[in-house]
């Protein structure tokens with residue numbers, strides 16, 4: 001599996017022509033006198049892997065929270081698949097096709113990996129008892145397929161609490177994919193992952209992107225990781241969008257370097 005990914009040249013996929021899955025139009029969020037997100041415009045197109053970086057306190061999490069409806073934006077608009085979702089509640093945005101993977105894992109330790117995956121696939125009004133007692137075959141097949149993806153094939157019946165932190169993160173990643181989101185937001189996926197596993201994680205994210213057509217928007221502090229995995233990167237500093245470009249462009253952008261050195 002990983003060889004397939006390694007050998008497949010990163011397709012340019014004509015993403016420039018694809019539809020925006022997510023678009024923010026001058027999104028602004030204030031906390032008292034502090035403008036945490038200041039008229040930020042971003043666009044994530046179908047099939048892209050987009051990075052969101054910036055120094056501590058730049059407004060990255062606040063922007064994510066506005067997109068998912070966890071916080072409501074004070075100004076500006078947010079569009080999901082061209083639909084204005086700005087004032088929608090969080091549950092409705094989640095149902096509209098946004099998945100979110102957090103830094104800390106949210107797995108049920110006492111349940112098997114498989115049950116965690118099946119639960120993650122549930123739609124809002126599913127009968128959970130029924131889902132776990134008599135899961136449908138296609139969901140089981142999908143959970144098997146995704147477990148193979150991240151090389152956790154043998155662990156379906158293992159109690160999730162027995163997995164290592166890295167394995168739990170991978171489980172959480174495929175839990176999100178079970179629900180087939182139009183857009184997956186990932187909050188520091190590389191955080192806490194040991195260095196030897198980082199290359200694998202990059203391959204898994206790319207595999208999901210290429211084979212599952214998952215569109216991914218991720219916050220990341222690990223520069224090597226984000227430069228390798230992302231097609232394009234947005235940079236925030238003090239709530240403002242200060243740059244957008246390919247990893248090469250961002251690495252050579254003086255304004256970005258200054259922001260990280262505290263010169264902004």
Ligand SMILES: Nc1ncnc2c1ncn2[C@@H]1O[C@H](COP(=O)(O)OP(=O)(O)OP(=O)(O)O)[C@@H](O)[C@H]1O
Pocket residue numbers: 031034036054055056057058059060061062063
């Ligand atoms: N609920 C809140 N109430 C008040 N201020 C907040 C709140 N949430 C965030 N802030 C402030 O807004 C600014 C942006 O914070 P945010 O967490 O979005 O930044 P970040 O880029 O995600 O930072 P980090 O990389 O450190 O996680 C910071 O100054 C932070 O202190």
